[in-house]
Amino acid sequence: MFEESGEDLTPISRLGEFGLIEHMTKEFVVHNPAVLMGIGDDAAVYAVSDTTAHVVTTDLLVEGVHFDLRYVPMKHLGYKAVVVNLSDIYAMNAKPFGITVSVALSSRFTVEAMDEFYAGVQIACDHYDVDLLGGDTSSSRTGMLVSVTAIGSANKSDIVYRSGANEHDLLCVSGDLGAAYAGLQVLEREKEVYLKNPALQPDLVGRDYVVGRQLKPEARGDIIRILREHGVKPSAMIDVSDGLASDLLHICKKSKKGATIYEDKLPIDHEVLLVAEDMKIASLAMALNGGEDYELLFTVPLEFYDKVKALKGITIIGHIVEEIAGVNLITANGSMVAVQAQGWNHFKD
Ligand code: ADP
Ligand code: MG
Numbered sequence: 001m002f003e004e005s006g007e008d009l010t011p012i013s014r015l016g017e018f019g020l021i022e023h024m025t026k027e028f029v030v031h032n033p034a035v036l037m038g039i040g041d042d043a044a045v046y047a048v049s050d051t052t053a054h055v056v057t058t059d060l061l062v063e064g065v066h067f068d069l070r071y072v073p074m075k076h077l078g079y080k081a082v083v084v085n086l087s088d089i090y091a092m093n094a095k096p097f098g099i100t101v102s103v104a105l106s107s108r109f110t111v112e113a114m115d116e117f118y119a120g121v122q123i124a125c126d127h128y129d130v131d132l133l134g135g136d137t138s139s140s141r142t143g144m145l146v147s148v149t150a151i152g153s154a155n156k157s158d159i160v161y162r163s164g165a166n167e168h169d170l171l172c173v174s175g176d177l178g179a180a181y182a183g184l185q186v187l188e189r190e191k192e193v194y195l196k197n198p199a200l201q202p203d204l205v206g207r208d209y210v211v212g213r214q215l216k217p218e219a220r221g222d223i224i225r226i227l228r229e230h231g232v233k234p235s236a237m238i239d240v241s242d243g244l245a246s247d248l249l250h251i252c253k254k255s256k257k258g259a260t261i262y263e264d265k266l267p268i269d270h271e272v273l274l275v276a277e278d279m280k281i282a283s284l285a286m287a288l289n290g291g292e293d294y295e296l297l298f299t300v301p302l303e304f305y306d307k308v309k310a311l312k313g314i315t316i317i318g319h320i321v322e323e324i325a326g327v328n329l330i331t332a333n334g335s336m337v338a339v340q341a342q343g344w345n346h347f348k349d
Contacts, residue, residue: 017345040254041162042091042239043152053156056149057088063143070194071187071202074113076215077146078120084241085150086128086219087294091239092161093224094154098133099125102147104140128221158233160298165236165255169299169320172234174223174313176267177244178283181290182275183207183214189279209271217294223313224296230307234298243289246341247297249327255299258325261318261339263332288329289342 015023025039036053037045043057061067061081069077082099089096101121105114125132130150190202204211220239227234236255238247244266252259266287276283299320300308308314327339 036156036159037161042088042237043094043150045092045159047156048153051156052153053094053159054151054153055089055092055094055159056151057085058147058149059085059088061146061148063145068187068191069144071191072215074116075120075123078117078122079124080120080215080217081146081148082121082124082128082130082150083217083219084294085148086124086130086152086221087217087239087241089150089152090219090221090224091237091296092152092154093158093234093237094152095221095224096128096130096150096152098131098151100133100135100149102136102138104138104145106140106143109144128219160234160237161254162236162238162251163254163256164234165251165257165259165299165320166301167257167320167322168302169235170302170305170308170316171248171259171261171297171299171318171320172308172314172316173240173244173267173295173297174220174315175293175295176269176272177240177288177293177295178272178276178286178290179210179213179269180217180292180294181214181243181286182272183210183212184292185275185279185281186211187214207271207275209269210275214292217292219294220296226311226313230311232300232304232307234300237296237298240293240295240297241291242345243291243342244293244297245288245339246291246345248339249341251297251299252320252323252327255320256323258321258323259318259327259339260321260325260330261328262330265315265317267315267317284331285342288339 012020030038034047035044036047043055045053045055047053063069067077081101085099086096121132186204186207190204193200194202236251238251240247248259248261263284268283268287272286273283276286308316328336329339330336
């Protein structure tokens with residue numbers, strides 16, 4: 001039997017999410033030469049021919065941790081569970097083609113609720129042109145768990161890793177940042193209001209964009225296509241799931257580089273500014289640490305400056321520097337602060 005407590009046992013919170021993953025996986029070696037990337041990127045990569053590679057990624061969503069069914073409609077949950085995985089496939093510069101979907105359900109769930117969930121899964125499959133390949137179904141004693149695995153393919157030479165950033169590369173991000181977090185704050189506030197007085201209807205007026213970004217995110221396959229059409233291949237890429245700060249640090253750590261980003265260049269929607277003011281949270285903190293944006297953060301060689309600058313929906317937010325210079329933000333008033341990961345980290349104290 002496992003010991004449940006003891007003085008010399010280590011609480012998981014001491015390692016945090018990323019420390020735990022590293023700890024659990026450090027003894028594993030890759031046995032198969034086809035494996036081009038195992039643990040440590042947005043998706044694993046393995047060669048299926050001399051020229052083609054497949055990529056695979058998986059994500060687990062837990063009720064009460066990742067979603068709250070008091071304000072997340074089942075259809076949206078199904079859609080989002082697929083999208084968050086496709087985002088990791090695109091982050092490798094690959095094209096998704098299939099998913100498996102596994103669910104564990106407690107007895108409070110109905111067939112009608114699951115019809116809604118799978119309607120959302122299907123809309124995502126149709127929209128992103130991927131096939132539902134299978135899954136698994138189980139009962140649960142504690143609410144709902146959803147696990148989605150996605151696979152995709154790419155030319156081997158097109159795959160983009162987190163580790164490819166070079167000094168002087170431009171740092172680019174698609175779309176805007178912080179809106180999904182702002183949407184979550186709005187939904188949480190309205191939930192509290194509702195719990196206190198169920199007669200009150202939620203007030204989401206003027207907050208459609210941020211609420212939409214939380215409930216119905218999209219994976220940026222369009223950005224992958226646009227870059228390809230313009231002959232721009234990123235040198236490194238990650239999707240922004242844990243917050244810009246955390247995900248930028250992943251690129252820098254894997255690439256053994258530093259970075260400088262500029263506060264006044266960060267793309268932030270005006271609704272995020274309104275929510276930030278309402279909630280007395282700095283909009284900068286939302287953009288840096290919010291998470292769940294599912295935008296693409298990538299680096300491109302400086303020679304692509306003109307091309308990237310001209311592309312709609314892509315913002316140059318800074319550049320890559322040597323590792324010793326660290327990862328820093330230049331604030332609007334010109335001071336320099338070290339970028340720290342305060343994004344989502346399971347198990348942190
Ligand atoms: P992302 O945010 O892009 O989904 P994660 O931070 O979840 O990536 O995971 C980072 C890396 O660690 C990935 O390569 C992932 O496959 C791996 N990983 C996460 N959890 C585990 C685990 N329990 N066992 C083995 N590998 C894991
Ligand atoms: Mg990712």
